[in-house]
Amino acid sequence: MSGGAVLLIEDHDEIAELLRLYVEQEGFTLIHATSGEDGLECMRRRAPRAVLLDLGLPGMDGVVVCREIRQQSDVPILILTARDSETDTIIGLEVGADDYITKPFSPREVIARLLAVLRRAEERPITAPVRMVSGYSIDAGRREVVTPDGTTIRPTAREFDLLWYLADHAGLVLSRTQILDSVWGYDYFGETRTVDVHIRQIRRKIPDIPIETVWGVGYRIDR
Numbered sequence: 001m002s003g004g005a006v007l008l009i010e011d012h013d014e015i016a017e018l019l020r021l022y023v024e025q026e027g028f029t030l031i032h033a034t035s036g037e038d039g040l041e042c043m044r045r046r047a048p049r050a051v052l053l054d055l056g057l058p059g060m061d062g063v064v065v066c067r068e069i070r071q072q073s074d075v076p077i078l079i080l081t082a083r084d085s086e087t088d089t090i091i092g093l094e095v096g097a098d099d100y101i102t103k104p105f106s107p108r109e110v111i112a113r114l115l116a117v118l119r120r121a122e123e124r125p126i127t128a129p130v131r132m133v134s135g136y137s138i139d140a141g142r143r144e145v146v147t148p149d150g151t152t153i154r155p156t157a158r159e160f161d162l163l164w165y166l167a168d169h170a171g172l173v174l175s176r177t178q179i180l181d182s183v184w185g186y187d188y189f190g191e192t193r194t195v196d197v198h199i200r201q202i203r204r205k206i207p208d209i210p211i212e213t214v215w216g217v218g219y220r221i222d223r
Contacts, residue, residue: 070096
């Protein structure tokens, strides 16, 4: 899975050089852009395998950069943010990011999550299985949800992966750590909140989907 370029859009050189050591140890080439404008230009010229994106960029805001990247590519995007507000995190995920890490972070955690999003991107099914949940059609091939009245909803990549995992294990109570390991593809780093954020997003977009919160444990979906 190693090889190819990883684009880092980050205005702090110290963070960039630290991450470069770890990224290149995994066999990737790190491309460093210090602004959103430069990052978008690198996207056009280099076609990286993944993007590490700081939200707090000078000039063009990181959320805007994320939206621009997603409009032209389905490359995995991992947000690096010092913003504590859950609203900022939700906005980043809503415009297409696959995951986020709050600063300060461990470089090893960044690498673990980077490898996880790449692995998940490569493991998306080639076949097109469909799961039915309370009249909703969840289509893995088209990566979309069709409501009982025929409306098509296209969640973000991570939202769909999470919904599919719940639907594929219908009737089972799945803990947040199980979901992180299976959907995000990395061990528990103390960020189970990301599961809750994505569940809220799915419920907001598809309010009648029967995702049940099992307090103190996790989530379950019933057919």
